[in-house]
Amino acid sequence: MFSPSSTKAAWWLATFFSVFVTGEMPIQAELEPEFLQALENHTVTQGRDVHFTCVVNHLSNYRVAWIKSDSKAILAIHTNMVALNPRLSVTYNNHNTWKLHVSNVQANDSGTYMCQVNTDPMKSQMGHLSVVIPPDIVDSVTEGSSAQEGGSIRLTCTATGVPPPTVLWRREHNRPIVFRHDGGRERKVVDSHKGETLELAHVQRTDMGAYYCIASNGIPPTISRRYHVEVHFIPQVKVTNQLVGAPLGSDVELQCFIEASPKAMNSWYREDALLSDKLTENPKLRVSETIMNEYSLWINLTIKSLAPADYGTYVCASVNALGKMESQVSLHRLELSMNGFGAEEPMVSGAAWQRARNAPSHRARPAASHAHQYFLTQHLPPQLYALLLTVLRYIHSF
Numbered sequence: 529m530f531s532p533s534s535t536k537a538a539w540w541l542a543t544f545f546s547v548f549v550t551g552e553m554p555i556q557a558e559l560e561p562e563f564l565q566a567l568e569n570h571t572v573t574q575g576r577d578v579h580f581t582c583v584v585n586h587l588s589n590y591r592v593a594w595i596k597s598d599s600k601a602i603l604a605i606h607t608n609m610v611a612l613n614p615r616l617s618v619t620y621n622n623h624n625t626w627k628l629h630v631s632n633v634q635a636n637d638s639g640t641y642m643c644q645v646n647t648d649p650m651k652s653q654m655g656h657l658s659v660v661i662p663p664d665i666v667d668s669v670t671e672g673s674s675a676q677e678g679g680s681i682r683l684t685c686t687a688t689g690v691p692p693p694t695v696l697w698r699r700e701h702n703r704p705i706v707f708r709h710d711g712g713r714e715r716k717v718v719d720s721h722k723g724e725t726l727e728l729a730h731v732q733r734t735d736m737g738a739y740y741c742i743a744s745n746g747i748p749p750t751i752s753r754r755y756h757v758e759v760h761f762i763p764q765v766k767v768t769n770q771l772v773g774a775p776l777g778s779d780v781e782l783q784c785f786i787e788a789s790p791k792a793m794n795s796w797y798r799e800d801a802l803l804s805d806k807l808t809e810n811p812k813l814r815v816s817e818t819i820m821n822e823y824s825l826w827i828n829l830t831i832k833s834l835a836p837a838d839y840g841t842y843v844c845a846s847v848n849a850l851g852k853m854e855s856q857v858s859l860h861r862l863e864l865s866m867n868g869f870g871a872e873e874p875m876v877s878g879a880a881w882q883r884a885r886n887a888p889s890h891r892a893r894p895a896a897s898h899a900h901q902y903f904l905t906q907h908l909p910p911q912l913y914a915l916l917l918t919v920l921r922y923i924h925s926f
């Protein structure tokens with residue numbers, strides 16, 4: 529090994545002899561080391577590899593060193609590593625190019641790196657390394673939340689990343705987010721909400737569903753998390769018509785609309801039947817469900833070819849953890865009218881009229897007649913009602 533001073537002495541000796549022999553100073557001896565290009569700045573995603581390139585001409589016997597300038601730590605001299613960091617290495621192309629490699633870049637590798645030559649005064653140049661980190665969502669807490677109608681729900685989404693991510697809340701299917709203030713009297717409707725927490729006060733059943741927290745900071749990939757919001761309430765049960773008249777032998781459909789959350793047990797039963805009498809076991813009857821959304825559905829009861837025993841009171845009921853609600857339909861018999869109009873079109877009130885299976889009502893005008901019927905069914909005995917209905921429909925058909 530040569531010490532730097534002995535190397536230098538030897539170099540001067542060589543120069544002396546070359547001057548002595550040729551009578552000229554070698555051109556190289558006058559040239560100081562110089563950098564050929566600036567050190568780069570890098571923005572790198574955590575986990576990737578990166579390198580700085582330092583190109584020095586006329587280095588002669590000087591040495592290139594790499595220094596982390598914020599910590600003043602010497603990382604490497606020539607191709608010898610000084611820092612005890614296995615992710616750092618230096619390569620030299622045996623000409624004029626030195627490279628400092630940083631593999632699997634970490635957040636604490638950010639900072640200013642210096643390529644230095646040990647002239648006096650020393651020469652150096654600097655480059656910056658910024659390490660960026662894609663967003664992550666760090667909450668370990670529950671991903672769903674529930675409240676009773678009128679209560680509050682608070683969702684939190686803590687995001688990390690470099691630079692710090694922006695957190696945005698959205699609802700599934702682009703449904704609007706509704707903020708209610710002042711006990712629900714004031715509403716603010718938005719498509720998205722910015723911030724790590726989403727606070728829903730005075731929640732309503734329409735607020736139910738999936739919410740997404742989306743964290744982004746310009747470094748892919750953007751990340752999102754799904755939260756499920758559930759709003760609980762006592763079931764709500766509504767039959768389309770409380771009074772339904774239908775003639776013997778016809779089919780009738782009783783319609784019932786239910787809203788419930790959490791999920792409810794829904795059923796139709798005969799008010800005057802024994803508890804053990806299951807409607808579903810009667811082959812003349814069919815209950816069909818139409819799901820409208822997460823918390824509402826129709827359950828329609830179809831009774832085929834009405835027999836005298838089928839008339840009576842039917843109950844549509846729904847029960848969940850918060851309570852039970854029911855609604856009744858009184859199904860009564862309509863006599864076929866004598867005057868010929870009704871003979872081909874048995875009269876059935878309300879929706880049942882529109883749906884009576886064995887009574888195709890091509891001449892019926894349900895939209896126009898509906899209001900009359902409904903009013904009448906509340907106040908008249910069925911026989912009189914049937915008669916009036918015939919008159920009304922006779923008028924309507926002109």
Ligand SMILES: *[C@@H]1O[C@H](CO)[C@@H](O)[C@H](O)[C@H]1NC(C)=O
Nearest residue numbers: 566567568569570654655656
């Ligand atoms: C690197 O960044 C510094 C400071 O932001 C700037 O002065 C310098 O010119 C940049 N270097 C290059 C090669 O772009």
Ligand SMILES: *[C@@H]1O[C@H](CO)[C@@H](O)[C@H](O)[C@H]1NC(C)=O
Nearest residue numbers: 599613633634635636637638
């Ligand atoms: C930098 O971070 C890495 C990974 O988090 C760690 O292993 C290393 O010890 C840290 N180095 C310093 C100097 O803090």
Ligand SMILES: *[C@@H]1O[C@H](CO)[C@@H](O)[C@H](O)[C@H]1NC(C)=O
Nearest residue numbers: 783784816817818826827828
């Ligand atoms: C039940 O009745 C409602 C209201 O008329 C209707 O929208 C729904 O399609 C019906 N469901 C079935 C299965 O017939």
